Amino acid sequence: MAEQVTMNQDGTAAVESDGVRRRDFINIAAVSFAGVGGASVLIPLITQMAPSKDVLAQASTEVDVSAVQPGQAIKTVWRKQPMFIRNLTPEEISAADKVDVASLRDPQSLADRTLPGKTNWLVTLGVCTHLGCVPLGAAAGEVKGEFGGYFCPCHGSHYDTAARIRKGPAPKNLEVPEYEFLSDTVIKIG
Template sequence: MADTAATADSSTTNDSDHDSGGLRRRDVLGIPANVAAVSAAGVGGLVVLYPLISQMAPSADVLAASTTDVDLSSIEAGQGITAVFRKQPLFVRKLTPKEIAEADAVPLSELRDPETLEERTKEGRKEWLITMGVCTHLGCVPLGITSEQNRGDYGGYFCPCHGSQYDTAARIRKGPAPKNLVVPDYKFDTDTKITVG
C-alpha cells in the first residue's frame, strides 16, 4: 500500500507539469493568453477612439483660412493695404523714414501700452508694420491705412466709432482703446511676400 501511495505521489509531481522554475504548464500557457487579451483590448480601444479623435482635426478649408499670404511689392512708403486674415481686416503698412522717426521719438512713459517700434516689427524690417485692423476698444475698423484717410493727431490710425487714436507704430495714444493694435504672428517668405498666421 505504501508503494501505491508513493506511485500516486510521483504521478502528481511529473516533470512534464513543472519546469525548472516551478511553474506549472497551465501557468505558462496562461501568460500568452493574458497578453493576447490585453493587446486585443488595446487595439479595440484604438479602433474606437481613432474616429472620435480624427473628427476633431481641422478641415481643409479651415487650414487654408488659418494663414494669409500678402504681396508687398505694390505698397509704397507712406501707404498700406487692407487684407483679410481669419475673417478680420489686416493692415499692412510701409512706414516712411519720417514715420519711423516719429515712432522712435515717443518716450515709452507716455504710452498706455508701452512697446517700441522694434518690438512691433521684424528685425531689419522696421518699415513694415503689420497689425490687425480692429480697434482694441469695441472692434471697429480704424481709418488711416492710406494717407487719404483720417490718421488722427498722431499720424497713425483713427477709429471713427469712439475716437481712439493710434500713432505711426499703431500704439494707442488717445481715446478709450486700452491696448495697441494687435500684431499677429507673421514671417517674411521673401523681401516682397509675407505669410500671416
C-alpha cells in the same frame, strides 16, 4: 523551471510552474484587445478634430507689397479678419522712435512691432482691441486720428503710426501677427 505543488479545494494535488499560466495569457490577451478597441475609437475621434482643408488654406496668406509706397497702407484679409500693412516713411519711423515707451499704456517700441531690417513695414491685425471694430486710417482719405496712425470710430481710440494705443478706451496696441518676408516684396502672414 521550478514547480510548486499546491492542494486544490477538493484535496487533490495541483502542480504549478513559475512560467506563464493560462490565466496570465488570457489577461494579456484581454488587455491587448481592450487597447486595440480603445485605439480604434480614439483615432477617428482625434482625426475629426483636425482642421479641414479650407481652414488650413486660410492659415496663412501671401501679400505682394511692391506697389505700396512709403506713407501708404493697404488692407487685406487673413483668417476672415482685416489686416493693415503700412510702409512707414523715415519721418514716421523717427516719430515712433521718439515716443517714451514707458509712457504708453501698452509699452512696445517700433522695433518690438516690426522685423529686424524691415522697420518700415508694419503688419497689424485691423481690429480695435477695445470692442473689435475696424479702425480707419489704412485707406487714402480716411481719418487717421490725433497721432497720424489709426482711429477707431466706434469709441474714439487713437493709435499712432506704429499702431500703438495713445488715447481712448482700447487697452492694447493693434495686434501684430506672425509674419515673415518671403522676398523683398512678398509678406507671408501666419
